[in-house]
Each structure stands twice: as structure tokens, then as C-alpha cells.
Amino acid sequence: NAGVTQTPKFRILKIGQSMTLQCTQDMNHNYMYWYRQDPGMGLKLIYYSVGAGITDKGEVPNGYNVSRSTTEDFPLRLELAAPSQTSVYFCASRTGAGTEAFFGQGTRLTVV
């Protein structure tokens, strides 16, 4: 049972480059989330999805885009990488309200 799988685990980008962080879950969860974790701060919500074809912005969406074409996959796109996007990114999924959240292993991104 894989749970939530994120790739890659580490990445270094140059300013202005683009990349996609992949997230896949095999638990048939409707709700999926992308968070970023910065030192000394709580996780901040970037985008979330309540089902295939439905996405919405979280607290810190600027500079990111998402899509949800299937229940399993929720990729996060960075179009023009900036140093401020250096962070650890976590994908998570849940069945719904009042249920446990499952997290991926994280992607450590450095923009130089």
C-alpha cells in the first residue's frame, strides 16, 4: 500500500526555470492538498482539490498552478521559479471531513 507518493525528493532549480512536482495517491481519496513548509513556520496551504476537475487556491497560491484530471494525481506546477519558492513541499490526501490526513515524504526544492 503506497499511500501518497511524491516525486522528486530533491531538486535544484535556477531562477526562471519551471518544473512539476508530482503527487499520486492510491487510496481513492477525494481531497488532496499541496503545502509548503518554511523554517520556523507552520505548513501553508498552496492549493487544494475536492475531486477530479475541481481545484481551488489556498493561502499562498501565487507562482503555482495545479490540475486534477484524475482522482489519483495532483501535480503542482512552478512556471517561473523564484528564490522565494525555496521550501519543502508536501502533498496530502484525505477521504473527507473528520478523517485522518496522509502525507507524502516531501520534496525539498532549492531555487538559485
Place this chain on the structure above:
Amino acid sequence: KNEVEQSPQNLTAQEGEFITINCSYSVGISALHWLQQHPGGGIVSLFMLSSGKKKHGRLIATINIQEKHSSLHITASHPRDSAVYICAGGLRGSNYKLTFGKGTLLTVNP
């Protein structure tokens, strides 16, 4: 504003000690999650509770809804318990989003 506040920020203990981490939350949060993150590692869900008390091995989580307060206890602590412990609140009526505390860094020395 929906908030989750944790204390302490840092905690150092000797192996075998009883540990308590506290979490206070604001109105509008209907469920509390306790998460564990080892250095450089992923995040693992320990507990989710909206009332009462839950126990798993040496870990116990309690919640007092009237006081809007939750605690995570670790009995007979061990160096492998060293990690960041994160409290997160599930927001009522908000598409099941979570708001996170800043975490408590626990170090258990042998």
C-alpha cells in the same frame, strides 16, 4: 482568525521522562490532528480527535473542547521519539482544510 498555537517550541528530555506538548486552538476548529515529522523526513499522522482521549502505544492525545486545548503525551520517552510534533486544526465548513501550528521540536537524550 483560525489559529493553532503550540507550546513549547523546543523541548529537551532525558530518556524515560514523561513528555507533554500543548496545543491551543481558536473557535471554528472542529477536529485536532497530531502529526510527527522526523528530521529531513515526511509527516506521519499520529492522532485525529474531536473529543476525549486516544492512545496508541506510549502516545496519548487528549482534547478539551470547552477549553479549546489539546495535549500530546509521551510516556517512557526514548531517543527515537526525537522529532517535530505538529498540531493541526480541521476547520469546520471549509472544505476540510487544516491550519497548522509551528511545531514542537522534541529531543530525547539517552
